[in-house]
Amino acid sequence: MHIYLIAVGQRMPDWVKQGYDEYARRMPTECSLQLIEIPLVKRSKNSDLARAMNQEGEKMLAAIPKDCLVVALEVEGKVWSTPELASKMEDWMQSGSNVALLIGGPEGLAPACQQSARLSWSLSKLTLPHPLVRVVVAEQLYRAMCIIKKHPYHK
Numbered sequence: 296m297h298i299y300l301i302a303v304g305q306r307m308p309d310w311v312k313q314g315y316d317e318y319a320r321r322m323p324t325e326c327s328l329q330l331i332e333i334p335l336v337k338r339s340k341n342s343d344l345a346r347a348m349n350q351e352g353e354k355m356l357a358a359i360p361k362d363c364l365v366v367a368l369e370v371e372g373k374v375w376s377t378p379e380l381a382s383k384m385e386d387w388m389q390s391g392s393n394v395a396l397l398i399g400g401p402e403g404l405a406p407a408c409q410q411s412a413r414l415s416w417s418l419s420k421l422t423l424p425h426p427l428v429r430v431v432v433a434e435q436l437y438r439a440m441c442i443i444k445k446h447p448y449h450k
Contacts, residue, residue, distance in 0.1 A: 297393045298322075298436060301331045301358050302429055303351045303400030311426040318433035326388065326440055328433060331358050335400055344402050352405020355397055363395040365412045367404055368432065370422060372415030381439035383414075398428050 319328040333354045336347040359365060364387060375383065387394055396416075397408050409415070418431055441448040 296326050296388045296391070297360075298326065298328045299331055299358075299360060299363065299393065299395045300328060300398065300429065300432060301333065301355050301395055302398040302425065303333045303355070304335050304425060305332045307426050307429070311429055314430035315433045318430070318437040321437050323440060323444070326384070326436075328436060330429070333358060333400075338401075348400060348402040348405050349407065351400050352408045355399075355405070355408055356411060359395045359397075359411075360393060363393045364390075364414070365395050365397065365408075366414045366416050367397050367409050367412035368399075368418065368428060369404055369409065369415050370417055370420065372417035374417045374419070377435060377438050378442060380435060381442040384436070384439050385443055396432060398425060398432070400425065 315330060319330065322328045333351055336350045338344070338347055397404060397412065399405065399408065418428060418435075423431065438448065440446075
């Protein structure tokens with residue numbers, strides 16, 4: 296199974312890249328994690344933010360590889376515990392489907408992305424900075440794989 300983390304934004308601080316890369320590298324080959332970055336639409340003082348979000352959403356949808364289960368990361372989504380995430384990952388691996396996790400930009404996820412998602416996942420009721428979400432998602436996916444593989448990292 297491949298997990299594609301499709302996220303708006305390209306120029307992340309070094310700590311974001313290092314944190315994400317560390318956990319992506321640790322993922323086993325049977326469950327690889329790949330980041331697909333969508334360019335942030337340029338914003339100015341008078342920008343139409345809804346239009347920018349929709350343009351980013353179109354690019355995100357176009358970047359989803361064929362036959363992926365689409366999961367939207369949203370504050371309003373369902374909160375999963377790490378064991379629940381591990382269970383979902385086991386189901387995804389058994390079904391043979393690849394997964395696309397969508398992280399929106401500063402204004403959130405475009406409505407078209409929300410509608411295309413079969414699942415909606417919330418990391419927290421808190422609003423987290425989008426760069427931090429990349430690292431948290433990568434770490435939680437790795438932690439869930441450790442539960443599946445009975446690796447002691449989760450303890």
